[in-house]
Amino acid sequence: MAAEPASSGPQMRVNSRRSYNVVHPVDVETPPLPSPAPASSPDVYREVKHFKKWVVWLIPVFVVANVIMFIVTMYVNNCPKNSINCIATFLGRFSFQPFKENPLLGPSSSTLQKMGALDVNKVVHRHQGWLLITCNWLHGGVFHLLANMLSLLVIGYRLEQEFGFVRIGLIYVISGLGGSLLSSLFIQTNISVGASGALFGLLGAMLSELITNWTIYASKFGALFTLLIVIAINLAVGILPHVDNFAHIGGFLSGFFLGFVFLIRPQFGWVNQRYGPTGYASSQAKSKFKTYQCILWVLSVIILIVGFTVGLVMLLRGVDANKHCSWCHYLSCVPTSRWSCKTEPAYCTSSQTGNQLLLTCSSNGKNGTYTLANASRSQIQGLCSQLCS
Structure with missing residues (x-):
């Protein structure tokens, strides 16, 4: 089961890190006046489409969809009928599996498989590729669901408010697919569920958005440092056992490159030139995007296309990536004297x-x-x- 990004104070500070204005001077048609307006009259401001605030609705819909899927999963699980001991039996068929079987207060692994958990064997040998998507909408338990949904609200709300539902929705879904794809190449003996790959995609997009729009930030290095700390802490949690850190890494990398593609902002010089007041003139015509933004956009598109194509081909051919990387398993779990990283399925x-x-x-x-x-x-x-x- 994939873990979730920590919903901590620093994340909230990162999400509210913007310090630039979202309004710019424009020319507004006014009725004729008896006499010309004084030259010193104040500029009229309005919000331009490149920096407008969007109404947030998609992220709450995602949260509701995940909650509904968990309720349906627990209904299908029906612990009293399929298990001997259940937790919270007063909930009837919605009661939870024993702690020893599922410490997250949730369903059995067989129920998760039935509902669409990521099972590499089914993807490769039964051609059930949709499991790469459906697993992102399932959760292993109440604790797993709450942590992920709180993180989604904290991370996703501000991103959708600033960039709109289309771009953030695409980043969320494609990042979830990227997380599932990398997880399938390295973890092939266990099932995986959770929205963490998609959530880490949003974190990756926040980082690339800061880089590609670097010139419009006031406190650049402070925002970058805070965001890197949040990302490092969340990825560090992934080295614990029974946590699918490959889904985190795959989602993060997908979101990072998607951010260069979808979250690019026009430079202020071009905005002022186009939306400036009447009579505004620039000594030099400004291009909409800076050169480095265009280079990052092209490179990211190439990397995404090549990465997803190669990954899907390797998966459908049944390639076990661990055989080609002897140390990569440490990215998902580091064994210590307190725990083991062996996670063979129970037979x-x-x-x-x-x-x-x-x-x-x-x-x-x-x-x-x-x-x-x-x-x-x-x-x-x-x-x-x-x-x-």
Whole structure:
């Protein structure tokens, strides 16, 4: 399950980092006056389309969609029917799997697979490529969902307000795909769910937007330093076990290059030249974008096209990227004396004798005997997950 960017104070400061004005002088037609207006009369201001504030609605819709998908997932999970022990049984079929099986207060892994979790085997051998997208709308539990949605509101609200729903929506969806793609190339034995790849894409877009629009910021280095600290902390969380940091990295890189493409701003000289008051003249015609902005735009488009094409070809051919990079697994988990990075899926052998179910975990050799008549496949898988954990 992919982890989520931390929704901390520094992020909020980054999102409100802009210090330039969003209004510029323009020429406004007025009715004829008895006498000419004095030369010293104040300029009339209005907001121009390049810097206008958008009405934020897409980010809240994304949040609602994720919440609805989690509710539907819990309805399908139906813990009382498919498991022996459940948490919060007063919720009925919406109750949660045991902590030992899912510490995030959520459904079973089999339910997540049924709902569209990222399973590399299904993508490669069953041609279910849509799982690269659907996994971004599922969450492993209440804690996972809350952390991701709070982060989405903090990060996404200001971006949509400043750049509009089309560009931010594209960055969110494409970054989620990029995160799923990189995750599929390196983590092929476990399922993955969560919106973290898309969220890290928004973080990456914030960084590239700051770089490509560098000249319009007042406190450039302060904003850059704060943003880099936030990104570093969030990526550092990804080295913990059971966290899909490859989804974070893939989403971040996708969003970073997408930011150069979608979040480019025209330089102020061109804005003043086009929207300036009557009589405004510049000693030299200004181009809409600076040279470095155009170069970054072209390079980013090339990198995105090549990166996604190569990644998809490698995935559909069943390539395991770990075989070509012996150290890359450390980017997702660093083993210590306190935890192990082994995350093999739980497999058990089972035998049913009357009401007695005997399970043996293949990974650790543990045995378990349960009183359960006619155990379903979901019940056996849930008990196996607890036995092997």
